[in-house]
Amino acid sequence: MRILISTDIEGVAGVVHPEQTRAGNAEYERARRWMTREANAAICGAFDGGATEVRVNDSHGTYRNLLADELDPRARLVNGKPRTLGMMGGLEADCAGVMLVGFHARAQARGVLAHTINSSAFARVWLNGQEFGEAGLYGALAGEMGVPVVFASGDDVFAEETRPLFPHCVFAVTKQAAGRHSAVSLSPQATCEAIRAGARQAMAVLGAAAPLRLELPVCARLQAQTPAHADLFCQWPALERVDGVTLEFSAASVEHAVRMLNCLSAMAAALN
Structure with missing residues (x-):
């Protein structure tokens, strides 16, 4: 059973400021290590729950953030861009489920570092009249391929807006948004424990999860x-x-x- 884990950085516990998401400074180096640890927690949870293969998609910015030498050696890393499926790169390999780690709320929401794809380009995005953030857009892409989203982690605003899209999804809320650049976060250790437990729980409900499908065109x-x-x-x-x-x-x-x-x-x- 193959699982794809898509990892972003804005929803990682402790990340609240743009400097933490941009390469070239010490704050980013710490944040990418937290990002890697959260990815590892999800990897462990997936394997705990019965996964036989896990692919981890680096989905932030340049798609070159996860520390490969610190990643769980059982996982395969999908990184670098451009790639056709973007934040769902790796889904081509017949996956049973998708996990979203470190995700954030959509543009114009009150969540930490909220945006949709590119904060300097898009203010809002709708498909078939429904507004989506990155989780919804890429969850619908996965759903089109018959793959459900079964686990997600990020702040409380992200969880609140995303839960209706994926009713069977298990959420791990890693921080409470207090503003665009402020939050009350769990510690890195507590966050990883919550993500591992949530990912393991998600594997147990995988069979009941329905893919998000949109009407075409x-x-x-x-x-x-x-x-x-x-x-x-x-x-x-x-x-x-x-x-x-x-x-x-x-x-x-x-x-x-x-x-x-x-x-x-x-x-x-x-x-x-």
């Missing part, structure tokens, strides 16, 4: 951060401008919608 709608971003994104002929910052496009699948969003995210660097 997908109608994608996004709100850009600025009219300048909308100007740039509309260079894609497939996008239709609704107003100064709102755009729409149709996609044959959730995968195609997510891939388009990731392309637009990469384009946004042209305005930096």
Whole structure:
């Protein structure tokens, strides 16, 4: 039984500030070690619960954050970009379930470091009229491939907004959001214990978990951060401008919608 663990950093316990998420400073080096330990906790929980193989997807920023030499040697690391499935890279290998570790709330939410894909590009994203953050977007991508999300960890705002999407998912709340850059966190040790226990519990309910499936084709709608971003994104002929910052496009699948969003995210660097 193969499990995919997708790891982000903003939802990691103790992480509250952008400096902790960006390479090139001591704060980031500590945070990526915490991220790696939380990934290891999920790996252990998955194996405790009966997994026969675990793939760990490094899903933050450049996708080069997890410390490979400190990762549980039983797991296989999926890192580096670009890759077609982004934060679900590794799902091509016939996985039974997905676990989301260190995830965060969607853009405009009150969660710690909340954003959707790219905080400088997108203010809000909807698929078929429903607003999604990264967990929802990639959970729907996994669901399209028949794979359910069975475990997730992050702050309380993330858990609250994400729980309705995945009714059978086990959540480990690692910190209480007190603001965009502040939280009350569990200790790294307590967090890892909670994640391991939650991941093990999730393996027990795997058979009852249903994939998140959206009706096709997908109608994608996004709100850009600025009219300048909308100007740039509309260079894609497939996008239709609704107003100064709102755009729409149709996609044959959730995968195609997510891939388009990731392309637009990469384009946004042209305005930096």
